Amino acid sequence: MLNLFRRNRRQRPGRSPNGGWYRSESCRPLTAGQVRDRRFRSVRRGLDPAEVHAFLYRVAGELAATRRDLVTVTEENVRIKRALRSWQARFAPGARR
Template sequence: MGILERLFRPAGRPRHGQARHDQQARHDQARHGRPEQHRRRSPNEGWYRSATCRSLTAGQVRDRQFRSVRRGGLDPLEVYAFLHRVAGELAAARRELTYTTEENVRIKRALRSWQSRFAPRTHR
């Protein structure tokens, strides 16, 4: 949908999910006396910085304990932040593995090429 189509869209029906959002905003305003400020937050909430921290070890991932909340559950923000960190480190490790594998193939090809050029020739 282009910009002009969005600007001149008929005001009849709300977009998908918009009615529920409006209903939740009205509920929050009635409950707290002011509209709730909704903002999109990063999955890690600034708790983990895998780029500046040392990599996680397998033991740290296995032994990680999360804070308990209501009825024996786990704090979802803490769990999602940890999962986000683990996923980021896994993606970085896979990128590094791919780069190393490609570099290994390149070096092997160069070695074979060098060996074929400079290997002693045998005459039959």
């Protein structure tokens, strides 16, 4: 029988159960510039550096676009919430006029 709810005995106390995959709050998110400027050492029979850099530039561009979209959506979310609160204050049952 599988013991899905039993704690993993190999897990050391004080270690994250997710293996460190989730960022701590002290870890800053990657920026597009960090992705774009990342360099890897060349190894024999390794990846083509030109392909790696082209991919990093693509990822950096998509990251920058996603961050811009997030700012736009966040601003719109704030605007909609303010409009909803204003509407609720005017038309909600028990609201004073």
